[in-house]
Amino acid sequence: xxxxxxxxxxxxxxxxxxxxxxxHLLARQxxxxxxxxxxxxxxxxxxxxxxxxSIQDAxxxxxxxxxxxxAVLALAGPVLQTAAxxxxxxxxxxxxxxxxxxxxxxxAGEVAGNxxxxxxxxxxxxxxxxxxxxxxxxxxPPAAREIVFAGALRxxxxxxxxxxxxxxxxxxxxVTTQGLPASQDMTLPVLRAGSxxxxxxxxxxxxxxxxxxxxxxxxxxxxxxxxxxxxxAPADQPVADAALRAALTAGLRWSEPSSRVLVVWSGADExxxxxMQQGATAVRMxxxxxxSSSASAVVAAIEQMTASSTTSLEPVRITRDQLEAWSRPxxxxxxxxxxxxxxxxxxxxxxxxxxxGLEQVMRRTRASTAAVPATDVEVRADGRP
Amino acid sequence: xxxxxxxTSSELQSLRDLELVTRRTVEGLRQGLHRSxxxxxxxxxxxxxxxxxxxxxxxxxxxxxxxxxxLYTRQFRETTNLSALFVLDVSRSMNFGGKFDLARQVTAVxxxxxxxxxxxxxxxxxxxxxxxxxxxxxxxxxxxxLSQLAHLTxxxxxxxxxxxxxxxxxxxRRGLVIVVSDFYEDEDALPQVRxxxxxxxxxxxxxxxxxxxxALDMGGAAEFVDLETGSTLMVQPSAVREGxxxxxxxxxxxxxxxxxxxxxxxxxxVTGSPLEPALRRFLMPRRGGR
Numbered sequence: 006x007x008x009x010x011x012x013x014x015x016x017x018x019x020x021x022x023x024x025x026x027x028x029h030l031l032a033r034q035x036x037x038x039x040x041x042x043x044x045x046x047x048x049x050x051x052x053x054x055x056x057x058x059s060i061q062d063a064x065x066x067x068x069x070x071x072x073x074x075x076a077v078l079a080l081a082g083p084v085l086q087t088a089a090x091x092x093x094x095x096x097x098x099x100x101x102x103x104x105x106x107x108x109x110x111x112x113a114g115e116v117a118g119n120x121x122x123x124x125x126x127x128x129x130x131x132x133x134x135x136x137x138x139x140x141x142x143x144x145x146p147p148a149a150r151e152i153v154f155a156g157a158l159r160x161x162x163x164x165x166x167x168x169x170x171x172x173x174x175x176x177x178x179x180v181t182t183q184g185l186p187a188s189q190d191m192t193l194p195v196l197r198a199g200s201x202x203x204x205x206x207x208x209x210x211x212x213x214x215x216x217x218x219x220x221x222x223x224x225x226x227x228x229x230x231x232x233x234x235x236x237x238a239p240a241d242q243p244v245a246d247a248a249l250r251a252a253l254t255a256g257l258r259w260s261e262p263s264s265r266v267l268v269v270w271s272g273a274d275e276x277x278x279x280x281m282q283q284g285a286t287a288v289r290m291x292x293x294x295x296x297s298s299s300a301s302a303v304v305a306a307i308e309q310m311t312a313s314s315t316t317s318l319e320p321v322r323i324t325r326d327q328l329e330a331w332s333r334p335x336x337x338x339x340x341x342x343x344x345x346x347x348x349x350x351x352x353x354x355x356x357x358x359x360x361x362g363l364e365q366v367m368r369r370t371r372a373s374t375a376a377v378p379a380t381d382v383e384v385r386a387d388g389r390p
Numbered sequence: 391x392x393x394x395x396x397x398t399s400s401e402l403q404s405l406r407d408l409e410l411v412t413r414r415t416v417e418g419l420r421q422g423l424h425r426s427x428x429x430x431x432x433x434x435x436x437x438x439x440x441x442x443x444x445x446x447x448x449x450x451x452x453x454x455x456x457x458x459x460x461l462y463t464r465q466f467r468e469t470t471n472l473s474a475l476f477v478l479d480v481s482r483s484m485n486f487g488g489k490f491d492l493a494r495q496v497t498a499v500x501x502x503x504x505x506x507x508x509x510x511x512x513x514x515x516x517x518x519x520x521x522x523x524x525x526x527x528x529x530x531x532x533x534x535x536l537s538q539l540a541h542l543t544x545x546x547x548x549x550x551x552x553x554x555x556x557x558x559x560x561x562x563r564r565g566l567v568i569v570v571s572d573f574y575e576d577e578d579a580l581p582q583v584r585x586x587x588x589x590x591x592x593x594x595x596x597x598x599x600x601x602x603x604x605a606l607d608m609g610g611a612a613e614f615v616d617l618e619t620g621s622t623l624m625v626q627p628s629a630v631r632e633g634x635x636x637x638x639x640x641x642x643x644x645x646x647x648x649x650x651x652x653x654x655x656x657x658x659x660v661t662g663s664p665l666e667p668a669l670r671r672f673l674m675p676r677r678g679g680r
Contacts, residue, residue, distance in 0.1 A: 039614050041615065042618070044616045046641070047630060
């Protein structure tokens with residue numbers, strides 16, 4: 006059995022035990038030495054009374070110190086860690102439910118079930134939601150811990166990298182609470198070179214469904230001057246320009262119409278790069294080999310920087326096998342969990358009160374043994390006894 | 391015996407205090423003691439003369455009357471005055487509750503009385519070495535006597551019995567020996583006191599005690615330190631007081647009986663009690679001699 010403390014700082018109060026000890030020592034010091042003409046009439050059994058008194062003093066000191074100690078321990082909020090209590094901790098579960106935006110609160114409540122403690126987290130960014138849930142679980146009393154992901158569980162919504170941020174003793178579970186939309190509509194800007202060679206920005210209306218992907222292009226608008234440029238070593242510059250032209254002819258997905266990009270091949274003159282950058286985002290890449298793949302390499306580099314992923318938007322669930330692979334049961338109760346008040350301080354308060362009563366009894370006993378009435382002596386000054 | 395001695399201001403002040411207290415007490419005692427309370431022993435036959443009415447009949451020589459059928463009165467010539475030696479206990483046990491001050495005061499009072507009546511008084515104390523003012527008479531000697539008393543301190547390691555042995559050598563002729571002590575060393579000291587009495591000295595035992603040591607009038611539990619031996623004992627006074635008082639009373643009775651049984655006189659003085667009435671009650675029966 007061990008003891009955890011709700012307010013460990015209160016244990017500094019144990020220094021108060023020095024109070025009764027100091028008083029006891031001072032009292033002893035004050036009454037210690039008396040120079041006396043002769044000890045011939047102060048012998049034998051009379052010493053036992055003092056010893057008895059000394060023992061009483063020591064017991065009284067012990068009792069008073071124990072009173073202070075019990076009171077301080079009670080204030081520190083003790084939590085007794087018995088085997089039964091530890092087993093009970095392992096039985097209960099603190100559950101954080103991470104719900105996808107749009108999931109009904111009632112659905113989150115159903116997922117929480119009969120958890121010892123539960124809370125739902127709904128954040129647009131899943132990483133933020135996991136961080137919040139982990140932080141909340143760390144603050145919970147001793148219990149098994151679990152994070153439940155509730156929602157449509159669409160493919161792309163959850164990644165293994167995000168789940169790796171969850172502590173190993175925290176269980177992971179997935180619950181599907183809503184259906185997938187039949188289709189997903191979005192607008193994707195595309196930068197493309199027109200037939201006259203001028204760059205234009207074309208908004209593409211994309212509809213994703215389980216069966217098909219439909220794209221409808223909108224009206225073109227002129228692109229910004231120098232919205233995308235490429236620089237390479239002087240010997241490679243013609244190839245680089247040709248690659249960019251080829252990429253623009255096919256069209257580049259562009260997330261932000263106002264952003265500008267400077268593609269920099271390895272070997273480019275850095276002075277020229279700095280002169281050309283002027284607020285544009287530099288996308289550095291190796292000189293493509295073979296040269297014939299230069300256009301696709303340029304497209305990949307630019308789209309990695311500018312285009313948003315469409316995989317997370319596909320209306321398809323994560324496979325059951327994948328979810329099972331990510332799932333795990335709650336682990337043991339973490340050793341560093343913050344204890345919760347189990348009402349154990351009442352035992353210490355009771356002990357303090359009992360000791361207080363005992364101290365009263367001891368004080369009365371001590372006073373009664375010390376109260377021997379003094380007998381005056383009449384000695385006649387003329388010397389005649 | 392004189393030795394160079396520089397009197398410090400504190401010693402001078404204590405001497406003045408002693409003189410003042412002594413003089414006041416002596417003056418008070420004189421009002422009730424018209425005749426000398428102490429008497430010399432040494433009187434030497436001088437001559438006969440014819441009896442004249444009014445002569446003390448105890449001085450009539452009855453044998454001469456039987457032989458000559460005439461009344462003759464014997465006349466004596468005093469060859470020496472009373473010689474009194476005060477043996478003062480200066481052991482550490484006297485340094486308690488004003489006991490030594492009381493002993494010094496009673497010595498000064500009685501010594502002054504002796505010297506004032508023209509007799510000789512001296513004082514003997516033994517601490518690390520003997521401190522003796524031999525018995526002498528005269529007004530000048532009173533100052534020497536009191537000065538020696540003022541210089542004494544109760545810090546001696548020697549025993550009272552040693553001082554009494556030395557007193558037996560100092561007092562060559564019969565005289566008055568006054569022993570002032572708390573008699574905690576009674577087992578060794580009292581035989582020496584009796585020896586002085588058997589030598590023909592008039593012995594007076596002045597038993598000085600502090601009121602606190604009679605009643606064990608102390609506070610709470612304490613470690614008691616023996617002033618003589620330095621040994622210690624843990625004592626709860628309230629718990630042992632009853633037995634202590636009974637033991638002390640038994641001891642006092644024992645000392646008194648031992649002293650008086652051998653014909654010596656016993657005077658017990660306790661600190662806090664007025665000295666003058668106690669001395670008056672003691673000295674009054676001594677008027678008229680023994």
